[in-house]
Amino acid sequence: MGAGRILGAGSRWAGALLVTLTVLRTHLAHCTEPREHFLLQSKGDCLYTNGTGRVRFLYRDIWDRQPYVHFDSDVGLYVADTELGRPSAEHWNKDPAILADARAAVDTFCRHNYGVAQTGKVVGRTVQPKVKVSPTASGSGPHSHLLVCSVTGFYPSGIEIKWFRNGQEQTAGVVSTELLQNGDWTFQILVMLEMSPRRGDVYTCQVEHISLRGPLSLNWEAQSDAARSKMLTGIGGFVLGLIFLVPGLLIYMKNKKGRPIPQPAGLLS
Structure with a gap:
């Protein structure tokens, strides 16, 4: 589905707008003074189904946020929305x-602009999503965690994201954020799974998108408490070693700079 505003639609459209303004002035002449601030809009929308297989053109004139007359190509006539x-x-x-x-x-506006958009790679443009899986603690239970599947930078917006545990699709405990626009014609979304991982469990975030040749899957494997303890111990030891190494290195470099340079024996006599 697409929408566009009429730009440079020709002198006849300008004539139609002039008639509209004339009618508004005539109407307001018999009323009280208009409000200091008001808004007059003209909008043209193109609604596409199956590319240009079926196209609907909708034109609306809007006075102070209220449509008062419109044209629908499915009807073929102008229709008044209000007495105005x-x-x-x-x-x-x-x-x-x-x-x-x-x-x-x-044809002259909708199908024409669709062709222009295709040439400019706006219509038919696709961008592959970037997928990242990361765990985080959950407050729901003592051993509960959340797996977050972050899917970013994709276009168009249609996307399907599923969670699997050891090959079995998970539907309970799945929460999704709203689809967010990035402002650069791409989208992002987070899909979270509440889990109670056991050693050896493999969780998979599967993403299906029109830009991909097939489903994109990213795995996360639950580690045992012992493995996690070893990893944390190793990280702690590395950090502790850096804490002692850096001051020692600084002291060594300082002493080296302050040490007097030895002079040749012949210069001392």
Whole structure:
């Protein structure tokens, strides 16, 4: 599905807008003074199904956030949404040129812009997701943890993410964030799994996306408490060694710089 605003739609569209403004002035002349701040908008949307297999063009005039007249290509006529839009709808429906332009916009505006977008690699563009799996502690239970599958930088937005434990799909304890836009035409999402890992369990985050040739899977294997203790002990020993090594190295370099340079024996006599 796509949407676009009418840009440079031609003199007939400009004439239609002029009629709209004239009607507004006539309407307001018989009313009290208008509010100091108001907004008049004209919006054109293109709705695509199966590429350009089926295209719907929708044009709307909006006064102060309320649509008052619109054209729908599925109907083929202008329709008033409020009494304010009735004179415009009746006038435009009686003008063969304006009505012909609106009916042709499915091709001249929507399908044309779709082709331009394809040339610019906007339509059909895909970006592969980046996937990362990381554990974090959970407050739900003494031995509960969360596995977070972070999927970032993908386009388009349609994506399917599943969790597996030892090859069996997990549906309970799965929580997902909302799909977030990155502002660069890519998206990101987090899908979390609450788990109580046992030694040897293999958890898999599986991602399916149109940019991938097949499902992308990333594994995380639960470690035993002993293995975790050994790893933490090794990291602690390495850090402790650095703590003692750095001061010693600094003292050595300082003493080396302050030591007098030996002079040749002939210069001392």
